Amino acid sequence: MKLKLILTIAFAGLFLGANAQQVKFTEYDLDNGLHVILHQDKTAPVVVVSVMYHVGSKDEETERTGFAHFFEHLLFEGSPNMKRGEFMKLVSSNGGQNNANTSQDRTFYYETFPSNQLELGLWLESERMLHPKIDEAGVKTQNEVVKEEKRLRVDNAPYGKFAENIFQHLFTEHPYRWQPIGAMEHLDAAKLPEFLAFFKKYYAPNNAVLTIAGDIDVDKTKGLVKKYFDEVPKGTPVIKRDFNLKPITKEIIDTAYDANIQIPAIFAAYRVPGMKSRDNKILGMISTLLSGGGSSRLSTKMVDEKKTALQVAAFNYTLEDYGAYITLALPNNNTPLNDLLKDIDTEVARLKADLISESEYTKLQNQFENGFISANSKMLGVAENLASGYTFQNKNTNDINEELSTVKSITREEIREVARKYLNKDQRVVLYYLPKK
Template sequence: MFSKKHFLVAAAAAMLSSTTAQAQKVEFTEYDLPNGLHVILHQDKSAPVVAVSVMYHVGSKNEQVGRSGFAHFFEHLLFEGSQNIKRGEFMKLVSSNGGQNNANTSHDRTFYYEVFPSNQLKLGLWLESERMLHPVINEVGVKTQNEVVKEEKRMRIDNSPYGNFTNEIFKRLFTKHPYTWQPIGSMADLDAAKLEEFQAFFKKYYVPNNAVLSIAGDIDIAQTKELVNAYFGPVPKGAPVNYQKVVEAPITKMIVDTAYDANIQIPAIMSAYRVPGMSEKDSKTMEMISSILSGGASSKLYKKMVDEKKSALQVGAFNFALEDYGAYITYALPNNNTPLPDLLKDIDAEVANLQNNLISEEDYKKIQNQFENNYVTANSTMLGVAENLASGYTFHNKNTNNINQELDKIRGISRQDIQAAARKYLQPNSRVVLYYLPAQAKTAN
């Protein structure tokens, strides 16, 4: 959701946390309530701020064919109110008490949060317990948020240049797994869904035993435990959430296809490879490879194709890390009418160089420094710490301490690991190549 107002106290909170301090070990307390809610508490009294967050282990991959978009829809729907919060009052309660709030949905989880002055901890806990305990899910709310989601889709995807490219990539890269559709889903699916289906989706996934409550900031641990028990203890435990990964067969022959976008004038060429999920070491290695290839103006692809040859207006590579699988994607937009296949050849040449040669010690050190800085930045706010603690538990085999192991994992990736991952996953016969063209090109061919 994008329409939440930011207040001065929240902005100050983001600035006041010391990056130097957060680079040190993150201390935390964790435990389970009898209803299965996993609770993580981190005390940091450097600023009078607290982040209250709930991560539900539900995303678009938990949806059924013909009913896509439910998880993202609930990102919006659960702001409608509860039995004790009138419609439209949720965000007013946050803003009038000096805080900010938001939510976001991925293929794998939905994340809600509030950042408050620390004297409003009770309010944050009450709001999130209301969301979990007895939200109002009725026809009025469903119809209202249906229109909100439709407008979001129009703005972010339908009417945005290159806004649909991830959908076009994923529906070719995945044929069986629910990753084949994007979190925003299908508006036709949402229109066709009945109220009882939305209510059943909530009852199944938005339960304490499928959630992590993560609180970080200026708190007293013992007092916070009492408050958590008071607000969340009464929430009834749900049925066990059983999820089984859908296994995709390996791609053994290159898939070449074309997609059209009415919102673009400059074509693009993209390639995508299916890679391991985010908890695997190779996922972080692929992230490093993307930085080597396109992380800034000194990266291999940018220097070669934008600066030197001037064949590309833009070029990039990134690892789209998800829980079950990842998608490693490269892209380029031509300059000076450079043929798209030539751009792909140049990208492939740099990939081949990684496969055939170890990167230099200088490049390796630079990448290590970049990733260490990224780690520090990710934990430089109370909200960042709260989210990373919850993510460690949710996606790394209940290892909340993953937040303190990330640096060692980064430092443990060698030049040889980078070369081996490039060889293993970036093979031409295991990828999707997509020509992403202006819509008018469809009638010209």
């Protein structure tokens, strides 16, 4: 079920940092503004080459949504130095893997190679940044690819539009109100000069982080980075918009219908602070307490004891400017949706009234520490987490090593106060997500 995948991704994003082995790195800037992070780990002959561009769907215009995600695809079209469609063939034929993903806040490209193919990975990413092939043929091809992806992952996927329905209420005055996949009519209407302008504005080296992690020689890698990226011209600085949204002061109730489901669901979502906030980290702890595993409060009560829910969850959908704290439940034995919401609200109210126990607090600490080991067990995870720290934590790449100490400094009293501050009925959206006949 897609909901389980969404929750897995959401929880994985929470588990950063630990007092396990520190992640060592070297970082510096090229003259064109490209920030470079190098992490040496010789435990396996593998290297990851990645580039994180600080551009996502929130940087799009209202009538041109979907551009950032579209470029996730378009920038695999090749360059003057490779034929169309050759990018991925070069990766696979040299023993590598590659992919990309786009969020509301950033786009992340990467290749994983045997370490003797480091130079190939750097060349590929420099070609993407320096002179990608952006033409009518590529735009037409990728337009059809994106449409098929939208049909598969959103339009025809069970519960595929829950975030779309929630975010349009939580973020009425913010670009988070639309999803990264965007609107197909906007992509259909866009002209080639608009795509070229979007690339020139956002895919410049001074709006990107190049992270290389794995079996590398640091000095040699610096030379290769200079060789392939020094010639990329610096772009005009990107000025991010500031948003100061008015608080939600009245419960918003909505209903959505989905022809792809047979079991209804109920969601309750709250607008919360973005990823730089300490409160955001506390909300991550609260979501783990409520639904992080089979012995969590909501699962124990609603799935095991009362048997009213097939699935219940709470997760913190963390973004740069704001976040969405979402609870949800799928009924068992035709339990009314309002009964499920009442049970979730009861557990939230208990969080507000009483301090969590010492044993629960210790369990939370252990869960976050184990999460760090999982999140950084592969070079790809290390590369992305290093880049994210620099991009989203005030250029603090070392956030990867500081997160757990921050989490361990959070008190039980803070957990109670944050629940009281944000998880209130007059500050939320309630969505009844029903089968469409």
